[in-house]
Amino acid sequence: MEEMMKDLEGKKVCVTGASGFVASWLVKSLLLSGYRVIGTVRDPDDENKVGHLRRLDGARERLELVQADLLKEGSFDDAVFGCHGVFHLASPVLGTPKSDLKVEILQPAIDGTLNVLRSCKRNPRLRRVVLTSSSSTVRIRADLGGAPLDESSWSSEELCEKLQIWYALSKTLAEKAAWRFCEENGMDLVTVMPSFVIGPSLPAALSSTASDVVGLLKGERERFEWHGRMGYVHIDDVALSQILVYETQRARGRYLCSSTVIDVDELVAILSSRYPSLPIPKTLHKHERPHYDLDVSKLRGLGITFRSIEQMFDDCVQSLTMQGLLSP
Numbered sequence: 423m424e425e426m427m428k429d430l431e432g433k434k435v436c437v438t439g440a441s442g443f444v445a446s447w448l449v450k451s452l453l454l455s456g457y458r459v460i461g462t463v464r465d466p467d468d469e470n471k472v473g474h475l476r477r478l479d480g481a482r483e484r485l486e487l488v489q490a491d492l493l494k495e496g497s498f499d500d501a502v503f504g505c506h507g508v509f510h511l512a513s514p515v516l517g518t519p520k521s522d523l524k525v526e527i528l529q530p531a532i533d534g535t536l537n538v539l540r541s542c543k544r545n546p547r548l549r550r551v552v553l554t555s556s557s558s559t560v561r562i563r564a565d566l567g568g569a570p571l572d573e574s575s576w577s578s579e580e581l582c583e584k585l586q587i588w589y590a591l592s593k594t595l596a597e598k599a600a601w602r603f604c605e606e607n608g609m610d611l612v613t614v615m616p617s618f619v620i621g622p623s624l625p626a627a628l629s630s631t632a633s634d635v636v637g638l639l640k641g642e643r644e645r646f647e648w649h650g651r652m653g654y655v656h657i658d659d660v661a662l663s664q665i666l667v668y669e670t671q672r673a674r675g676r677y678l679c680s681s682t683v684i685d686v687d688e689l690v691a692i693l694s695s696r697y698p699s700l701p702i703p704k705t706l707h708k709h710e711r712p713h714y715d716l717d718v719s720k721l722r723g724l725g726i727t728f729r730s731i732e733q734m735f736d737d738c739v740q741s742l743t744m745q746g747l748l749s750p
């Protein structure tokens with residue numbers, strides 16, 4: 423316990439891309455843990471995007487929203503200034519591979535990460551940056567099938583290019599650029615690499631991945647079929663992991679964050695029998711993808727226990743139903 427940065431409680435952290443699906447849940451968890459949070463958003467006056475943040479418990483007293491854009495140099499200076507920690511999540515997220523969007527995804531992910539880090543460097547109070555990377559920086563490889571993949575694995579940039587998986591390429595290049603920058607500038611960086619995040623959605627508009635999940639639960643086949651084999655993780659476990667690696671002084675390097683890796687046909691079999699009133703397809707065409715698993719013992723070693731597929735989808739289905747987005 424003495425290694426935990428306990429004195430950080432109530433102090434100031436910045437969350438970039440605060441209005442997003444994963445970041446909103448992190449902001450909620452940080453506020454519940456007593457932090458003062460500066461959230462960056464592209465448009466703080468867009469009620470549709472930020473209304474849910476302003477309504478969070480503790481937001482009135484301890485949440486400030488600041489305008490910042492990944493593509494503008496120096497844009498994060500004000501937001502980051504005086505913060506002890508920065509959680510960097512802002513990055514373009516698109517579920518399916520899109521051949522025509524390479525630059526639109528790569529540029530904000532890579533240049534934006536470096537912009538945020540340059541702002542962090544100008545802040546003398548900064549202790550640690552936590553970058554939310556992705557398991558897609560680890561698992562896009564031609565040589566899958568052996569031992570479970572751990573944090574020493576990097577996705578093949580060539581394979582990402584060949585398969586036109588620009589999201590995975592953007593996250594891989596952005597994380598590598600972040601490690602280079604922080605090593606050159608003596609900055610404390612820890613990265614968390616969640617697999618596909620499942621859980622309640624706080625933002626009014628569904629993110630790309632959350633709308634893929636709603637699509638599957640409503641019976642659309644094509645939104646998930648391309649997944650093949652995929653890891654899944656509860657959104658609350660992602661937030662807890664991000665806060666844990668920030669607070670734990672001995673946390674170092676990269677952390678895979680995932681509960682269960684499962685083939686998409688197995689997933690729909692579980693979901694269609696668990697929620698019989700939803701029109702979930704009972705089978706899906708399974709694109710042949712090599713078998714792989716993820717070794718998450720490093721994060722477990724810090725104390726995280728991951729919720730099961732059933733628990734993450736129960737929470738997700740329950741909240742979507744309450745929001746009127748599903749009618750079982």
Ligand SMILES: NC(=O)c1ccc[n+]([C@@H]2O[C@H](COP(=O)([O-])OP(=O)(O)OC[C@H]3O[C@@H](n4cnc5c(N)ncnc54)[C@H](OP(=O)(O)O)[C@@H]3O)[C@@H](O)[C@H]2O)c1
Binds near residue numbers: 441491512530555617
């Ligand atoms: N969802 C998952 O399954 C998953 C898994 C692994 C890792 N992650 C990572 O988690 C992070 C959040 O993902 P998410 O699923 O929550 O996606 P999301 O809801 O689409 O959030 C992405 C955020 O990035 C912001 N953003 C995009 N382009 C920007 C720009 N040019 N300037 C400033 N902000 C910009 C968006 O702001 P606007 O609201 O203004 O558009 C949004 O807040 C990403 O880094 C993603 O790679 C997600």
